[in-house]
Amino acid sequence: MLPTTELVLLRRIATEQVSGRAPSLAAAVVRDGEIVWSGARGTVDGTPPDNATQYRIGSITKSLVATVVLRLRDEGRLDLADPLDKHVPGTSFGGSTIAQLLSHTSGLTSESPGAWWERSPGGTWTDLSASLTADEVKHRPGRRFHYSNVGYGTLGELVARVRGTSWLDALRAEVLEPLGMTNTTAAPEGRHARGCAVHPFADVVLPEPAYDAGAMAPAGQLWSCLDDLARFTAFVGGRTGDVLSQDTVAEMREVATVDDGDVWNAGYGLGLQLIRVNGKRLAGHTGSMPGFLACTLIDPATQTGAVAFANTTSGVGILSLVTDLISIADDYEPPLPAEWTPADIDRSLLPLTGLWHWGPTPYHLRVLGNGWLDLVPATGAGRASRFRPLGDDRWLGLDGYYAGETLVVGRASDGTPTHLDLATFVFTRTPYDPAAPVPGGVDEAGWRA
Structure with missing residues (x-):
């Protein structure tokens, strides 16, 4: 040193x-x-x-x-x-x-x-x-x-x-x-x-x-x-x-x-x-x-x-x-962070990334190395966890609130991701998407004043 x-x-x-x-x-x-x-x-x-x-x-x-x-x-x-x-x-x-x-x-x-x-x-x-x-x-x-x-x-x-x-x-x-x-x-x-x-x-x-x-x-x-x-x-x-x-x-x-x-x-x-x-x-x-x-x-x-x-x-x-x-x-002598470089990720996972909603609460989903996923609240503190791939559109929670729980990706007939099922919680691309299997259903009249 x-x-x-x-x-x-x-x-x-x-x-x-x-x-x-x-x-x-x-x-x-x-x-x-x-x-x-x-x-x-x-x-x-x-x-x-x-x-x-x-x-x-x-x-x-x-x-x-x-x-x-x-x-x-x-x-x-x-x-x-x-x-x-x-x-x-x-x-x-x-x-x-x-x-x-x-x-x-x-x-x-x-x-x-x-x-x-x-x-x-x-x-x-x-x-x-x-x-x-x-x-x-x-x-x-x-x-x-x-x-x-x-x-x-x-x-x-x-x-x-x-x-x-x-x-x-x-x-x-x-x-x-x-x-x-x-x-x-x-x-x-x-x-x-x-x-x-x-x-x-x-x-x-x-x-x-x-x-x-x-x-x-x-x-x-x-x-x-x-x-x-x-x-x-x-x-x-x-x-x-x-x-x-x-x-x-x-x-x-x-x-x-x-x-x-x-x-x-x-x-x-x-x-x-x-x-x-x-x-x-x-x-x-x-x-x-x-x-x-x-x-x-x-x-x-x-x-x-x-x-x-x-x-x-x-x-x-x-x-x-x-x-x-x-x-x-x-x-x-503070340790320097490792340099950022582009990662060789599974590009088939890119459609999973971006904005998801648990009810009205927005979350961001990122792809990490080795096929891991990172789910974090879009703003503030909340239930954040990383997930390790299990295969067949399933991931295992590694830490945080969802440690040990399984995340499953739901897809449309054409393969498009439509929702995430995480320990019975359903995440959707838009808040309470009526097309997704939201527990309890979504009011038919939708959002209103």
């Missing part, structure tokens, strides 16, 4: 490392799928960390596990509406759905019973399941957001049961290796930061333990580096490769629940945290384990994201640091 931008980015992480008293802090800005800037402060074993230095990523592990669950859904191996009992029978919360577990709305307790799992050697799934009595369901499933590490331990077991292998082996084969995340591991391999707690009233540190979390590992076990997390950041932004379709990752980014009340600034999708800040809508995840803080976020609209790690239990505002890095990059 430009020297001025790089200086501002470096100053931001330098300030955070000092104010948060982090033994080391590493960060990177990702744009269009690539690291365009990275920097570090502090040291790991006497020298500054680099883009391959591993840190523990904590709950970012959850997003990776969720990716495997969505792959199973897309393969038809499970449905997100399935109750857990269908795939992992015998728990006290088997009526909770897979979607509820993914979005932290199952009502399940936040932490596993017994010793604090993040600082203790983990047990088996049998041990964990036996400890989860009916008392560990704290809320009616679907009632509210209640972050549950236990829920993701359970999803790891779900992956193992359906896939017939460990959750980690499935993750490695289906997500990490295809995305080139070869330095993301269950335990540190090679150069890595050591987790520390910093004394609140003195500049001294205490090493934190790092055990294998056992059945709770899918909630926060993994270690990674800037290079690898940059690839996953780009994946969340839509550069999905062959791991998931772009539609499925967009579904993961949709708001399933909010966690802060009336007007949401923070929410959760399917394995992804969602943040609204500085006019941006960001997706990704934070992570913390004793001795470590991590965060990855991206703005899919600008394709600018950021990743940051620190090897301290607390003190660093990791979320605000990452959102600031994204804002700095976009403010100092």
Whole structure:
């Protein structure tokens, strides 16, 4: 990036490392799928960390596990509406759905019973399941957001049961290796930061333990580096490769629940945290384990994201640091829009374009690339949606009010488009065209004073 931008980015992480008293802090800005800037402060074993230095990523592990669950859904191996009992029978919360577990709305307790799992050697799934009595369901499933590490331990077991292998082996084969995340591991391999707690009233540190979390590992076990997390950041932004379709990752980014009340600034999708800040809508995840803080976020609209790690239990505002890095990059070097060029569209769709009316309300219909259609109110805000072709004069709604609904083109005997039927709403070329099948009919006397 430009020297001025790089200086501002470096100053931001330098300030955070000092104010948060982090033994080391590493960060990177990702744009269009690539690291365009990275920097570090502090040291790991006497020298500054680099883009391959591993840190523990904590709950970012959850997003990776969720990716495997969505792959199973897309393969038809499970449905997100399935109750857990269908795939992992015998728990006290088997009526909770897979979607509820993914979005932290199952009502399940936040932490596993017994010793604090993040600082203790983990047990088996049998041990964990036996400890989860009916008392560990704290809320009616679907009632509210209640972050549950236990829920993701359970999803790891779900992956193992359906896939017939460990959750980690499935993750490695289906997500990490295809995305080139070869330095993301269950335990540190090679150069890595050591987790520390910093004394609140003195500049001294205490090493934190790092055990294998056992059945709770899918909630926060993994270690990674800037290079690898940059690839996953780009994946969340839509550069999905062959791991998931772009539609499925967009579904993961949709708001399933909010966690802060009336007007949401923070929410959760399917394995992804969602943040609204500085006019941006960001997706990704934070992570913390004793001795470590991590965060990855991206703005899919600008394709600018950021990743940051620190090897301290607390003190660093990791979320605000990452959102600031994204804002700095976009403010100092705003991405340029792609140049407009004429598109090679299906010209047989041109007769569909132009003015249509839902009752008396005018709409404009445009043809997009790949045969998509865009229906928007002619003036002001209203029910706008894009549609993907299904064939035979049918399109599927992708977003907005008509997401999931089907648009069907009605034609005259000569093939001329006469009306659009959209979820029983009939759009006509003129307001309430009496020649079209308008529901309820049109007064025979027509328009009058």
